[in-house]
Amino acid sequence: MNMFTISGSPHVHGDESVKKIMYAVVYAMVPAMLVSIYFFGLDAVRVLLISVLACLFFEWVIQKYLIKGPVTINDGSAVVAGILLAFNIPANIPAWMLIIGALVTIGVAKMSFGGLGKNPFNPALVGRVFMLISFPVQMTSWPVAKPLFAPQLTDAITGPTALGLLKEGVGAGKTIEQIMSDPQMPDYMDQLTGSMSGSLGEMSAIALILGGIYMVIRKVINWQLPVSIILTVFVFAGIFHLIDPQHYINPTFHLLTGGLMLGAIYMATDMVSSPMNMTGKIIYGVGIGLITIIIRLWGAYPEGISFAILIMNAFTPLINTAFKPKRFGLIKK
Amino acid sequence: MNSLKTFAPGGVHPEENKFSENTPISSLPLPKQLVIPLGQNLGAPPKPMVKKGDEVKTGQLIAKGEAFISANIHAPASGKVAKIDDALDSSGYRRQAIFIDVIDDIWEENIDQTPDIVREITLTKEEIVSRVKECGIVGLGGATFPSHVKLMIPDGKKAEYLLINGVECEPYLTSDHRLMLERGEEILIGIKILMKALSVDKAIIGIENNKPNAIQHLTELSKNYVGVTVQALKVKYPQGGEKQLIKAAVNREVPSGKLPIEVGCVVSNVGTAFAVYEAVQKNKPLIERVVTVTGKGLSNPSNFLVRVGTPISDLLNAAGGLPENTGKLINGGPMMGKSISSPDIPIVKGSSGILVMPVEESRRKKPNPCIRCSKCTEVCPMGLEPYFLSKLSKLELFEKAEKNNIMDCIECGSCQFTCPSSLPLLDFLRLGKLRVGQLIRTRK
Amino acid sequence: MNDIVLFALLTMGLLGATLAVILYFVAQKFKVIEDPKIDLVEDALPKANCGGCGYPGCRNFAEVTVKSANEKQNLEGLNCPVGGNAVMKQVAAILGLEVEEKEPLIAVIRCNGSKANSPAKVQFDGASSCAFAHNLFAGEGGCQFGCLGLGDCVDSCDFDAIHMNPETGLPVVNDKCVACGACVKACPRGIIELRNKGKKDRRIFVSCINKEKGGPAKKNCSVACIGCSKCFQVCPYEAITMANNLAYIDFEKCKLCRKCVEVCPTDAIHELNFPLRKVKAETGAQEIQEEKPSKVAAVATAESASQETKNDNIV
Incomplete structure (x- = not known):
């Protein structure tokens, strides 16, 4: 007969695991990946592959030879970080820059804090911001999307992103109408389907929302957090648009450009670096929305969601301490 | 309806x-021998009313609860008291129990x-x-x-x-x-x-x-x-x-x-x-x-x-x-x-x-690091933060755990059930409750 | 160029001087008058802040010591177990007092329910905490008094003096032990005791605290004390007391004659760091069976000094 096991209750366990959650996030990113491959072709495949492999490699090297602990690269967290990093960079980035970005993502932002679950900042965003500051030229020259089966005219045509155009235009003193009439400016249909220039993952709002819905159904993320970010951006940008439509663009434009959907659905909801309860999550989301618009309207960079998320990541422990979930049976008078 | x-x-x-x-x-x-542990109720265990060799009838009082929170125990079958000795309880500790050798099933007359x-x-x-x-x-x-x-x-x-x-x-x-x-x-x-x-x-x-x-x-x-x-x-x-x-x-x-x-x-x-x-x-x-x-x-x-x-x-x-x-x-x-x-x-x-x-179901899954998914907080029926409380308890910060209402925990195990990292959350919550309970008692 | 240097020097110098003046007045204003002896005593202490003296830290202990010296002119009840006699002498000298020599103590594990002696009947699967496991069940070997082997004592030790032996599943104390008592408090079963370190580190103790009757005790563990009283009868110094089916050796009365070790039928009494027994020992000693006691002694001597208290009935 077997030896009985003694342990504290509960004796059953739900079927959820870290690995399953991580791969659910990967599945949720598949539509956006397909869109990026459709528009950027082999370049997108190249960036995705290099990024994921580099992240896995660095995680393995660090766990095996630096920490000398168990190697857990198959838990999927490095894959998620790799894909998110790839989603945040242009498709024509040189491979060596990408590998450095992956090293920062895994080595600096994740493993130096102790690995999975201990990083205060979203690793992929740290990697992305590091690259943006270190290689500003390459990181801001965006290839123009050309559908996979369309005739290839020339290789590597680059152009500014919609937000870049906007920033440039406002800086030059143009009105919104003038800026919008620029032939390079994508219209709303392009923004929804992703037919514009930009980083790998920020292309199609529809694909991103699709993945987001999957994650909500799969209970990987709460819908409240992305919605609070999107609503804040919409309301805050909307107020300025109503005050002065000539200088401040329509809020829908803000929602569909500059990776806002990507940030709100995939980056801000990162479990490790976001607050632990609903009130906290909503406050965190509102904070991200506000900072994003502040940077977009008055900051030096055309887009701001990466910085906004990183700034709010820093506030997460504070939010966790300040806002507690509603206790059952709290005496109310 | x-x-x-x-x-x-x-x-x-x-x-x-x-x-x-x-x-x-x-x-x-009926089995040949019944083992009736005295500590069967919450509160003080009752005092045995029979001794070795006594004959008992089914339904006869064999242990009387004297404390306010205590409960009587009756003979579950008729027979002879074999001994009053230690017997293993469910956690493997030896506790006092009454052993009855079962002879027939003769009930007390006043039971319908x-x-x-x-x-x-x-x-x-x-x-x-x-x-x-x-x-x-x-x-x-x-x-x-x-x-x-x-x-x-x-x-x-x-x-x-x-x-x-x-x-x-x-x-x-x-x-x-x-x-x-x-x-x-x-x-x-x-x-x-x-x-x-x-x-x-x-x-x-x-x-x-x-x-x-x-x-x-x-x-x-x-x-x-x-x-x-x-x-x-x-x-x-x-x-x-x-x-x-x-x-x-x-x-x-x-x-x-x-x-x-x-x-x-x-x-x-x-x-x-x-x-x-x-x-x-x-x-x-x-x-x-x-x-x-x-x-x-x-x-x-x-x-x-x-x-x-x-x-x-x-x-x-x-x-x-x-x-x-x-x-x-x-x-x-x-x-x-x-x-x-x-x-x-x-x-x-x-x-x-x-x-x-x-x-295959009796061993727990290997724990992973907490990924701060906050699922434990979502499923806690008492609105507590199990990940936080179990961490406090692990670090022996019992006073802080008390301030975060560890004593509200009803030990339902929902947190540990749902934890994707298979962490022993409730184990540490129990430990914390135990220690905080001791702290509260010493304070009085 | 010179102007710049001069200007820099002047501004920095002025700034420094002004701040120094401000600091001086602030320091005067908030000065705390404290007995300088407290600092001296604190310097003499080991600064381990282990709490072994019963006070929250070395600073607090120094304050209490100085207060006691000033008010009562003695240091009764105050002892730094970490520093031992040397430190207490130093402290007493600072305060102009004298202290009694205290025998150094060491932590002793009073359980030998190793994996071989008390084979596991069930497996534990859960948080690695003795305090939790103690509340959950009796123990893998079935003994409700024995070591749970999850290492709360190891976690509590600030001096790297106690470690788990993975073979036996029992903790082992090494000579870094300063008898601060942290492990004694940490053990939910009260297995660890602070005992006299003894001459040449020689110690005799009952390595069992099982209060059950002989039968059930022996059922769970082959080296349990069964309360047979043989040691009690043989002890010439009345150092052994029997209570609840358990023998206890008072280390202050024990003269380390080793008679009890010989008579113990279950090897529950341990002797440490004694030389190997000869077949015919000194005068008065009886014929001794070679196998069982010498095994204990042989292993004990073979162990390096740092492993002295390792319980050794492993196969």
Whole structure:
């Protein structure tokens, strides 16, 4: 007969695991990946592959030879970080820059804090911001999307992103109408389907929302957090648009450009670096929305969601301490 | 029928696995020896009233609860007291117990053994309470709190509702379900008795929606009993928790650290209601109970009516024998039950089920680092932060844990059940509760 | 160029001077008058802040010591177990007092229920905490008094003096032990005791605290004390007391004659760091069976000094 096991209750366990959650996030990113491959072709495949492999490699090297602990690269967290990093960079980035970005993502932002679950900042965003500051030229020259089966005219045509155009235009003193009439400016249909220039993952709002819905159904993320970010951006940008439509663009434009959907659905909801309860999550989301618009309207960079998320990541422990979930049976008078 | 109610916040829905829900309750033959541990109830254990060599009859008082929170114990079968010695309890510690060598089954004369249903309640309020006390009735839901104490409402408080817990939210267990189907009438009379003792005119039987036949059966029967209603509830664990049931049935929140009477409620289990019926109408003390014996791999999952003190191995044999690949034996349900070290341990008043788990399910999954997914916070029915409290407890920051209300934890295990990293959250919560409890006691 | 240097020097100098003046007045204003002896005593202490003296830290202990010296002119009840006699002498000298020599103590594990002696009947699977496991069940070997082997004592030690032996599943104390008592408090079963370190580190103790009767005790563990009283009868110094089916050796009365070790039928009494027994020992010693006691002694001497208290009945 077997030896009985003694342990504290509960004796059953739900079927959820870290690995399953991580791969659910990967599945949720598949539509956006397909869109990026459709528009950027082999370049997108190249960036995705290099990024994921580099992240896995660095995680393995660090766990095996630096920490000398168990190697857990198959838990999927490095894959998620790799894909998110790839989603945040242009498709024509040189491979060596990408590998450095992956090293920062895994080595600096994740493993130096102790690995999975201990990083205060979203690793992929740290990697992305590091690259943006270190290689500003390459990181801001965006290839123009050309559908996979369309005739290839020339290789590597680059152009500014919609937000870049906007920033440039406002800086030059143009009105919104003038800026919008620029032939390079994508219209709303392009923004929804992703037919514009930009980083790998920020292309199609529809694909991103699709993945987001999957994650909500799969209970990987709460819908409240992305919605609070999107609503804040919409309301805050909307107020300025109503005050002065000539200088401040329509809020829908803000929602569909500059990776806002990507940030709100995939980056801000990162479990490790976001607050632990609903009130906290909503406050965190509102904070991200506000900072994003502040940077977009008055900051030096055309887009701001990466910085906004990183700034709010820093506030997460504070939010966790300040806002507690509603206790059952709290005496109310 | 009313619409489905449930509690908030939190809760989980484990696989139900109610294998034995269609197996009628059957009796077991008496074993050769009964081992009756003295510490069967919450509170002080009773003092033994017999000595070695004494002859006892079925239903005779063998240990008397002298403290305020304590319960009498009666001989579950007639025979001779073999010894009063230490016996292993469910956690493997040796505790005092009365051993009875069973000779026949001769009952005390004043116990009504007939199956006739006695409907008329003749006893007064005070007589009911003292009868419940004499018969050693304890809460049969698992907490084994002496029932007569519950019936004595403190001065200045008034009970408004009697809530009867027929939820049986623990997976696998079906003893309450079968009891409701087979002894519905008796349960309802028991409820009327409790209502009389508590002077309340409203009683609600809460039953989860996965037992539609029990809901229907009791709804039919309750038409003849004024003030008793049946409330169907959504299937969600831990709805059988006192505070959660009150929230679900009457939407009131028991304040932190207080008892249900604070919001005018008294909660009792259906099994307890049945035991009260037997005690008050038939003068029968609590010497037997319905126990579910179940588990994957068990050939014959059943519900048995067994005498207290019967070894668990007898029940397992009657249910088809312990399967070869058993890795864990649980006294109770899978969410809150205790794993036990050997099948020789006796059934006590609080045993609601015996669960056999195969080897592959009995070991816990390897823990991973916390990924701060906050699922534990979402499912906590008490609105606590299990990840945080267990961390505090691990770091021995017990004072901080107390400030974060670790004592509110009802140890339902929802957090650990749902944790994707398979962390031993509840282990550390229990440790923290223990230490914080010690801290609070030293402060007094 | 010179102007810049001069200007920099002047501004920095002025700034420094002004701040120094401000600091001086602030320091005067908030000065705390404290007995300078407290600092001196604190300097003499080991600064481990282990709490072994019963006070929250070395600073607090120094304050209490100075207060006691000033008010009562003695240091009764005050002892730094970490520093031992040397430190207490130093402290007393600072305060102009004298202290009694105290025998150094060491932590002793009074359980030998190793994996071989008390084979596991069940497996524990859960949080690695003795305090939790103690509340959950009796123990893998079935003994409700024995070591749970999850290392709360190891976690509590600030001096790296106690470690788990993975072979036996029991903790082992090494000579870094300063008898601060942290492990004694940490053990939920009260297995660890602070005992006299003894001459040449020689110690004799009952390595069992099982209060059950002989039968059940022996059923769970082959080296349990069964309360047979043989040691009690043989002890010439009345150092052994019997209570609750358990023998206890008072280390202050014990003269390390080793008679009890010989008579113990279950090897529950341990002797440490004694030389190997000869077949015919000194005068008065009886014929001794070679196998059983010498095994204990042989292993004990073979162990390096740092492993001295290792319980050694492993196969």
